[in-house]
Amino acid sequence: MDTPITTMPVIDFWFEFGSNYSYLSVMRIEQDAARAGVRVRWQPFLLGPIFQALGWNTSPFVLQRAKGDYVWLDMERQCRKYGLPWKKPGNFPRSAILPLRVAVLAAEQSWMAEYCRRIMQMNFAHDRDIDNREVVTAVLNDMGLPAAEIIAQALSDENKLKLRKQTELAMHKGIFGAPTFFVGEQMFWGNDRLDDALRFCNDLLIHPDA
Amino acid sequence: MDTPITTMPVIDFWFEFGSNYSYLSVMRIEQDAARAGVRVRWQPFLLGPIFQALGWNTSPFVLQRAKGDYVWLDMERQCRKYGLPWKKPGNFPRSAILPLRVAVLAAEQSWMAEYCRRIMQMNFAHDRDIDNREVVTAVLNDMGLPAAEIIAQALSDENKLKLRKQTELAMHKGIFGAPTFFVGEQMFWGNDRLDDALRFCNDLLIHPDA
Numbered sequence: 001m002d003t004p005i006t007t008m009p010v011i012d013f014w015f016e017f018g019s020n021y022s023y024l025s026v027m028r029i030e031q032d033a034a035r036a037g038v039r040v041r042w043q044p045f046l047l048g049p050i051f052q053a054l055g056w057n058t059s060p061f062v063l064q065r066a067k068g069d070y071v072w073l074d075m076e077r078q079c080r081k082y083g084l085p086w087k088k089p090g091n092f093p094r095s096a097i098l099p100l101r102v103a104v105l106a107a108e109q110s111w112m113a114e115y116c117r118r119i120m121q122m123n124f125a126h127d128r129d130i131d132n133r134e135v136v137t138a139v140l141n142d143m144g145l146p147a148a149e150i151i152a153q154a155l156s157d158e159n160k161l162k163l164r165k166q167t168e169l170a171m172h173k174g175i176f177g178a179p180t181f182f183v184g185e186q187m188f189w190g191n192d193r194l195d196d197a198l199r200f201c202n203d204l205l206i207h208p209d210a
Numbered sequence: 211m212d213t214p215i216t217t218m219p220v221i222d223f224w225f226e227f228g229s230n231y232s233y234l235s236v237m238r239i240e241q242d243a244a245r246a247g248v249r250v251r252w253q254p255f256l257l258g259p260i261f262q263a264l265g266w267n268t269s270p271f272v273l274q275r276a277k278g279d280y281v282w283l284d285m286e287r288q289c290r291k292y293g294l295p296w297k298k299p300g301n302f303p304r305s306a307i308l309p310l311r312v313a314v315l316a317a318e319q320s321w322m323a324e325y326c327r328r329i330m331q332m333n334f335a336h337d338r339d340i341d342n343r344e345v346v347t348a349v350l351n352d353m354g355l356p357a358a359e360i361i362a363q364a365l366s367d368e369n370k371l372k373l374r375k376q377t378e379l380a381m382h383k384g385i386f387g388a389p390t391f392f393v394g395e396q397m398f399w400g401n402d403r404l405d406d407a408l409r410f411c412n413d414l415l416i417h418p419d420a
Contacts, residue, residue, distance in 0.1 A: 054274060064264060066386040070399055077406065176276040189280055192402040196287065 008039045009201035012182040014170055015116075016047040017096035017103070019178040020061075020075055020089075023124040024191040026179075027084050030113045036198040042112050044103035045170040046163065047093075047178050053171065059093045075124075078191075085125035094123055095131040097163075101154040102136060104163045111143060118143070218249045219411035222392040224380055225326075226257040227306035227313075229388040230271075230285055230299075233334045234401040236389075237294050240323045246408040252322050254313035255380040256373065257303075257388050263381060269303045285334075288401075295335035304333055305341040307373075311364040312346060314373045321353060328353070 013029055015022040033040045051059065061068040072088050079086035099119045106112045118139045122128040128135055133151065140147035153159060170180075174187065181188040181197040183204065188197040223239055225232040243250045261269065271278040282298050289296035309329045316322045328349045332338040338345055343361065350357035363369060380390075384397065391398040391407040393414065398407040 064386060066384045067399075069384060070386070070397055073397065074399070074403075081406065174276045174279060176274060176280070187280055187283065189284070190402075192400075193284075196291065 008037060009183070009204055010039050010041055011197055011201055012041045012043050014043040014045055014175055014178060014180040014182070016045065016178045017099050017116075017119050017123060017130055018059075018093040019047055020071065020092070020124060021191045022179045023120045024078055024082060024084070025194055026116045026120045028082060029194065032194065032198060036202060038198055038201045040113070042103070042107045042116065043170075044100045044107065044163070044166060045175070045178075046097070046100060046167040048095075049167050050171055050176060054176070062092065085121065087125055087127045089123055090127050091129070094129065096123075097131055098133060098151075098154070099130050099136050099139075101159055101163055102140075102150060104166060105150065105154045105159050111145060114143060115139065218247060219393070219414055220249045220251055221407055221411055222251045222253050224253040224255055224385055224388060224390040224392070226255065226388040227309050227326075227329050227333060227340055228269075228303040229257055230281065230302070230334060231401045232389045233330045234288055234292060234294070235404055236326045236330045238292060239404065242404065242408060246412060248408055248411045250323070252313070252317045252326065253380075254310045254317065254373070254376060255385070255388075256307070256310060256377040258305075259377050260381055260386060264386070272302070295331065297335055297337045299333055300337050301339070304339065306333075307341055308343060308361075308364070309340050309346050309349075311369055311373055312350075312360060314376060315360065315364045315369050321355065324353060325349065 011029075011033060013025065015026060029040055051057075056063055059068075061071045075088070076086055078084075096119075103112070103116060103119075106115055119130055119136070122135055122139065123130045130136070136151060137147040140150055173182070177189060179189075179191055179194075181194060183197055183200045186197075186200060188194070188200070221239075221243060223235065225236060239250055257269075261267075266273055269278075271281045285298070286296055288294075306329075313322070313326060313329075316325055329340055329346070332345055332349065333340045340346070346361060347357040350360055383392070387399060389399075389401055389404075391404060393407055393410050396407075396410060398404070398410070
């Protein structure tokens, strides 16, 4: 690793803990980005207000039955492909405000990636309610972190506002689903575009004016 | 090629000439399927009635502006990735009833794949109106085929009914967008799943009871 950190290309990773396709990306992005020599900037946001602005009161996977039925088969196959555990959530889409508030607080911390993977597995491998103080406490404790202190900070007005601002910024950037990746101003939507986005990072490094 | 044709796995390829992501699959499926040792069964259908059943009067890429804006950037990048020509259609989604009627007639003909690629390129590389007798005639003539005779057959009541039946079958199978692939009863939605679907064909061949 001779490359100084300042020249590493960056990928912005917009995700939601309630989003099943975000699960796939959360589980693999650190490893795939490291292999590509790209730094991940974690951008948690709330998908609910984005769907509401489209006139939807829930996930399109619930509103469109045929697509919803398909998505669970697809998830089963995708998880097999990536070698990830999978259990169809008994409740979908799950609200994830508390774990997202913690994520906003932790975005720059060294434990962010591991925290996100653990919360995602609670939702999509263990079928647990994640918008729940007990579950978030257990995840943080298992990581050896001061859960009570972190949750208190996550529930501060300042931090709550930070999550709202993230969501407004997502809407402003034209984000309409999750996961979404940005490399500079280039948007890539969906776990299926993560590889393209990482390749694009390196094209930029080689041809910075492209 | 020692494998007798009867044991070749089959992929059903449901597509629409008006659908931009179908364009990507139409252009590459024969080559990719041949490489995987899989036979393609072409299944043209009308996407309009499927969208209407969802309460939509046009493509979701028109109804959802942010998604629509994204899709054209994505198409540009995807076409570059696959080495395909691309010009954003001046009219989207284009009606494609006449070329689809010809496709239904031609589904089992040796010239089907080439015909479909040429119609798709009219729409997505040359920005031409494709629901048009002149354009369809030109495509067929350029392929050395008797255009007037084929179009007359395509416009027979029997053949018109065939396209309606295809569309009903698509709806019955739970198809909600295009392209969609079936390997046996397993559905795969979107050009992004073509590789998975072809791999699945071969898994079935190795483990027929899986």
